[in-house]
Amino acid sequence: MAAAPYRGRRMVAALVLLSGFALILFRLFNLQILQAAELTVKADRQHRKAVSVQGPRGSIYDRHGKVLAINMEVPSVFGVPASLDDPSGVARDLSPVLRVRAGEIEKKLKQERSFVWIARKLDPEQGRRLERMPLGGIGVVMEGQRFYPKGPLLSHVLGFAGMDSQGLEGIERRYDPSLRGEKQMVVLQRDALGRTVFPKGLHEQAPSAGHNVILTIDEVIQYIAEKELEEAVTATRAKGGIVIVMEPRTGAILAMAVNPRFDPNTVQAISADRWRNRALTDTYEPGSTMKIFVAAAALEEKVMEPETLVYGENGRMVVAKTVIHDHDKLGWMTFAQVIQRSSNIGSVKTAMALGAERLYRWLRAFGFGERTEIDLPGEVAGLIKEPRDWERRSLASIAIGQEIGVTALQLVTAVAAIANGGWLMKPYTVSEIRDEKGRVVVQVSPQVRRQPISPESVHTLSKILEGVVTHGTGSKAAVPGYRVAGKTGTAQKIDPKTGAYSSHLSVGSFVGYVPAEDPRLAIVVVIDEPQTEAWGGVVAAPVFRRVAEQALQHLGISSQEPVKLAMTTSSEMARP
């Protein structure tokens, strides 16, 4: 048999193979059955990685969908000092990209730590350059960064978000629960190389993004208000100022400018004092603008009529052993003229005719001494004492806007109530909240708080306030082609050193609305501590005019007056 000599060999081969398989089977049995439980846990630990993921923060838009705040992923660089062989070499390579001195980076990399941030929140271009550099022990992660692409525009209203995307001021703070992205633990499966693998059997769902917030603010009107305010503050060398533009019919805020401004992109470098939205966190003594509400009360209570004659005492009157002055020696004048010429004495007499209780009730009715409940954080109620706490001079003082603290927002809200026929509205800055797919989550509608005054009295008062601009102290607020109603205010400030009214520190203001016959804009202008001139009619009224003029044009509100057309030359007209 020729096969015989091979039989032994075949047996050996078979034996070797069999024992090999047996070994494998044994190992398999060992791994898959005996150690199965323990190893599964081990493997899972290596394959799966649980990470906390947060959906991106929602954006903030103006009323026309212009982006005012948006999130963007930007690179941050970290180092693992333990796995670096040549820290100084790596530092030299990183230095030009990060624009940080090599020495500083090296110092960080030589620390006895397992993880160290080298630079956080760089710009995307730097990230792309880093990705192209093969550096061991250095890693790049993406972090969400808040951007305010318009810089300082609307900064006091927008506020800002912190390093960890939490809203800290303004809209960012008030609407943080809506803006904030959903936080979720996500289990990722990784393969042997550490790449993420599609997880089997797991429903994968990314955490949803935060909601988008749409404001009532009009970016262009906001810009106009900020620009004109800035110019006025510079020209009068004032400490600062406020402009608020409101839609009287709804209470929607179209613009809210606070000067000096700040850039929310570089907020770390700015003191907290600059962030405050002083339009609603700070009160001031309004001065003569208060006369509007004294007049409103007098008209509604039928204490005065526009033609009622009031004697001006030739500009000097003694009340509670103190002297009240007028800027002019005024004699007999009508009640309308009291307001139009801003007579302190006439206003004090009106308040006396009303009496303390009624005056107080009326000022409260117009919202002074209580929050307007605007949807922004930090609002104060202002200060108005109850009549039982008044001193002998208080009635007279309050009649001319002293001994009372109001916010610019309260003032414009109250004036808007006169503009819209008597409805005190709740001011608001957010009109809509939408989810990431654009579906409306919250729709804000205008809210009436109350109707403090009848349409008839409003009509009469509005005529008087138009007179302030046509032939009174507010002539510089006149907008050609439109009827403007409003009131100037000049208030002395209390000198913090002496506790008495200062002779050189003042607040000049103008508050009014336009067009008077169908008001579309209520505007307040407050100039704080102007150095060149104190009068509200001089420092604030022109700002009102310039803001109103441009805003009316932007909104396409046409003039009611006939316009003379100056024709251009025929050659120019003929051109196609």
Next chain:
Amino acid sequence: MKTLIVIAAMGLLLLYVWERVEIVRVGYQIERLKVKKVALERERDELQVKLSALTSPERIARVATEKLGLAPPQRGQVILVNVKPEAPAHGEPAMPDVKLARNEPVGKVP
């Protein structure tokens, strides 16, 4: 008969293995697409930030006045024509306000 069963079993086994391999392959593909999506979204956000920074009214005003020598329209240069909405001709929609601008140089133009 037996061979047929064996072949069918082998076929099923192969199908199963192929399916598993395919799941992994598509899984990786999905991951790659996700990475791409994230990159594209990032680019979109970056462009949006750029766009809104470039269209900020402050910048537009600066470019218009400093680079292009434009000036804001002066009084009387823009005339809003108010077409009374109460007289729509035969159910036609009312005309919106029309802006007319006159050509008239204002100030000095570089």
